[in-house]
Amino acid sequence: MALEANYCRVVLDQPGPGGVGQLLCTRRTRLGKSGQRICVGDRVGVDGIDWPAGRGAVASLEPRHGLLERPAVANVQRVVVVVALAEPAIDPLQLTRFLLTAECTGCAVQLVFSKADLVAAREVRGWCERVAGWGYSALAVSNQLGSDELLALRQTLSLPGIAVVCGPSGVGKSSLLNALAPDLGLRVGSVSGRLRRGRHTTRHVELFSLGPRLAGAEPSLVADSPGFNRPELPQDPALLAGLFPELRSRLEQGGCRYSNCRHLGEDGCAVGVDWDRHGLYRQCLAEIEALWQARSSRGKEAGLRQRGDRLEPLLDPSLRRRSRRSTRQHDLDEAREDQEPGSDQPSGQPLAGGLSKREG
Ligand SMILES: Nc1nc2c(ncn2[C@@H]2O[C@H](COP(=O)(O)OP(=O)(O)OP(=O)(O)O)[C@@H](O)[C@H]2O)c(=O)[nH]1
Ligand SMILES: [Mg+2]
Ligand SMILES: [Zn+2]
Structure with a gap:
């Protein structure tokens, strides 16, 4: 329900002995070590409960859906x-x-x-x-x-x-x-x-x-939540257009000629420039692209390249070969094609617990 200094206030699904409905909990250090940050809205597992004192410790974090980045609220x-x-x-x-x-x-x-x-x-x-x-x-x-x-x-x-x-x-x-x-x-x-x-x-x-x-x-x-004045923009310029509902509906109706269209008045763009927030869209895109470029050129100097919102090692093209993972996937695909029709495993459902629905 809330994070207060070093404590999490946790509401119980079922009241405990003595009708205790809430616990003030510390966090087990292993949560921090595995990189798991607890947010308000998370469902957690609690152990080491001292019922009369209303104290416990958060020991586990359930997979979450829909994370708002700022203010940070899960589910x-x-x-x-x-x-x-x-x-x-x-x-x-x-x-x-x-x-x-x-x-x-x-x-x-x-x-x-x-x-x-x-x-x-x-x-x-x-x-x-x-x-x-x-x-x-x-x-x-x-x-x-x-x-x-x-x-x-x-x-x-x-x-x-x-x-x-x-x-x-x-x-x-x-x-x-x-x-x-x-x-x-x-x-x-x-x-x-x-x-x-x-x-x-x-x-x-x-x-x-x-x-x-x-x-x-x-x-x-x-x-x-506490008010603040300047929310961050998404990092990936390719995601921006889909976050404007008025663009989203036009793009769903019929796409632009080029799949990487920036919707800034290019030939064959399905959106054009004649819409109220075009100037704001242009401004946001410029800011995101500048940050994106700064990140990827800093990355290149350090031998990294931008992929999605991650930086990963940049390979000399002459050294590039299929990764072990994609080789394994390729082998799996071939094996699957060899199988009789109808004997397929159901295709993978998107995993619960991704960062946000759109990213998941
Ligand atoms: N005239 C008028 N004043 C309002 C209204 N709603 C809030 N206020 C005033 O606006 C001021 C700020 O209100 P808060 O509710 O503290 O604003 P907040 O968005 O929670 O602000 P933070 O907690 O700082 O993020 C107070 O002086 C309120 O009395 C309204 O509908 N009309
Ligand atoms: Mg307030
Ligand atoms: Zn376009």
Whole structure:
């Protein structure tokens, strides 16, 4: 549920002796040694439990699906991106960067405009229409006005599974959760300065349960998270277009002439340049490509080459031969083709426990 200094707060599937429902746990060192980082949202195995003291130790980590990188939350089912219509004002590039981080998980993304009470209804409508063109059906809410939109958001957050609320500091993420569940009593801070930015009031990610937990049912949990201003972009330039819903739908309808099309107005591009976020897409692509090139030229100096988001040893072409692994795969394929039809093993299912759905 939360990471607090050196402790993990773990909620139990079934209450233990004496009705203990939560444990404060340390982490077994072998978890760290095997490179396993525990995130809020992970399902873990606990041992060494001292029931009266409510203490234990996290000993194992279950495979996860859907990891949101920042804020780091595992097993995410929905990402709610919140930006304020005013105080602080919307920055379309920053909003796009948050949306891209959310899209990287492959989960459902809900965009919320907060502080609707601070701007004219016309402006609210304008933004909702604009992002509809990006492929998002946004909810415009205010913590001061009870509204159908707030109820719709409550419904989205009450679905089973984990939802994460993220966005810049000061947009009212904690205020929104307080409006939906006053019992939470989350700390809220004022905005300050010329840009009316937040002051990083929420300091860590924490999961809360919305509504009563029904026996046997998957609980609906929502994470409040600390605001930050500049989400990282994905590393691989080839992934970028697929993270813009308005491009994704056009690319699915009919592809560009070249499979490595950058969608910057090339001949035979199915997308063209006549779309609202084209300038933002171009800007993001330039940033990712520059970092990609810097990484791969640094890699080349060190005798490495970029492959996916990994660096691997660069081989002199004259020395290149088929790797042992691909040789083995080739032999396996040949053996399989020799088998009688119908005697095939079922083909490999994608493994659970990959980083994020889209990467998996
Ligand atoms: N006018 C107006 N102010 C709001 C609304 N929601 C939040 N605020 C104010 O915005 C400020 C920031 O609210 P928080 O809920 O702390 O914002 P946050 O997004 O959780 O910020 P961090 O925890 O720093 O990431 C507070 O002064 C709130 O009172 C709203 O709907 N309308
Ligand atoms: Mg907050
Ligand atoms: Zn194209």
